[in-house]
Amino acid sequence: MQLRAVADMRANDWPDSEDGRYAARYLTPLAHEGTRAYVTNAHADLYALGNDEVVLPVAVPRGEGPGDSYVLSPYTHYVLYAREELRRETHPVLSALLSPALGAAGRALLAAGFDRAAQANAWLLSTNLYPPALRADHLPPMLHRLLEAFPDRPILFRSLDAHHNPGLLRALEALGCDLLFSRRVYYQDVTTARVRQRKQVRVDLARLRRSPYQEVAGPDFSDADLERARELYGRLYLEKYSRHNPQFTARFFRLARDGALLKLIGYRSPQGRLDAVLGYYVRGAVMTQPIFGYDTALPQSAGLYPLLSARVILEGQRLQLRVNASAGVGPFKRLRGGEPALEYHAVYTRHLPARQRRVWQALRAFLDRAAVPFIERGGY
Incomplete structure (x- = not known):
């Protein structure tokens, strides 16, 4: 060794x-x-x-x-x-x-x-x-x-x-x-009926399908999108939660895109503004999302956090993976089949x-x- x-x-x-x-x-x-x-x-x-x-x-x-x-x-x-x-x-x-x-x-x-x-x-x-x-x-x-x-x-x-x-x-x-x-x-076995049939999961997936937001794949992120992604992560994880969370720089987001370290997925509003972003990686049969962020200044009715969570479920189902949903917001995750x-x-x-x-x-x-x-x- x-x-x-x-x-x-x-x-x-x-x-x-x-x-x-x-x-x-x-x-x-x-x-x-x-x-x-x-x-x-x-x-x-x-x-x-x-x-x-x-x-x-x-x-x-x-x-x-x-x-x-x-x-x-x-x-x-x-x-x-x-x-x-x-x-x-x-x-x-x-x-x-x-x-x-x-x-x-x-x-x-x-x-x-x-x-x-x-x-x-x-x-x-x-x-x-x-x-x-x-x-x-x-x-x-x-x-x-x-x-x-x-x-x-x-x-x-x-x-x-x-x-x-x-x-x-x-x-x-x-x-x-x-x-x-x-x-x-929290873990979500998103390929199982126990998660798929959850009422809140069905509601979130239906809202995602009706969302006016346009999905943006990571390779299509411009440098301006990467800077906006850094800002959105910071609004949620640093400003709302804690400055003790990792403070990723724009250079990190650029490396994540160019080096395929994370699969980035963004959501652009009809006005052309990136308002939500997630980034995940996979090991074996598990995926996890160290990047999660959205514009917290928008009203809760915009539903951006549930939108991102629904997108993670869809990705886990597509890839046949179990989701490690990390820590925090336990009631939200349990409603969506998360097991502690x-x-x-x-x-x-x-x-x-x-x-x-x-x-x-x-x-x-x-x-x-x-x-x-x-x-x-x-x-x-």
Whole structure:
């Protein structure tokens, strides 16, 4: 199993496979130009971990302090983002009581090197699907190689859940990893009658068919459309939700189009304005949509969010794929047949000093005993 700095790799160093070529197209520009040229709030060095069969990106934070997106920074994920969610989703008094505790916990986590983790399968996206070629027997040599390269850092494998990769979860736990709850995501088996026959799905698909919007395929996006797509994503994910989400640049959208990293689909109004956009990618039998955005200034009656969701269902049916609909808006997704799954990060810390290990173990205990029950009761 090899680990190489992406910036030092040549074209023939990548696996000669669909996944290998995809990784080369995706990671090489980010490594050469810097991750922040593509994701403003993600500053990392990139490595490629793998062999002739499979390759995973490894992101190592540059260690310049808090401020990175949650897709790179565990501190942002578990402290800053959690604080925002508390303010948004809970009673103000409860939020005021818990926020100081989160702050104290955050200081302890940072002191324990929490944000120094070397992170495998880190594409700097909200949902990081694993390549189908990855097997459980690949994981021991992968972990060994990461420990050789980063002996003083936690080792973290991102975005695992029992719905999609139970074998990888079990294998990493058997290797001594702690499973840290990350998010509650939703899967839609859109090819099944259980989803197709949902009343809300039928309503959304009928509205999509009647929509006055014109669909625009990704290769037909002009550079102005790409800039508008960046703006639409930002209106939803950054302005409405959180600045801690990945802040993609216009250069990222251009790379997604020109390198076929994401399949972009847009919707243009009768006035010629791009008002909604989605971007998805596929691994094996699963698709997920890290790009989702629309003009939030338009009235809700425009129905742009349901329009995009209906288009995802149609695409999943066309390609015979299961949809990983990521996290958030749980009631909306359950109405459309979404089934919840707990997503985890697998973290290995046995090589670290006991003081650092205890911090990670305390976080796991808190997440298992408090955070997961709270989220499941709330239906998030």
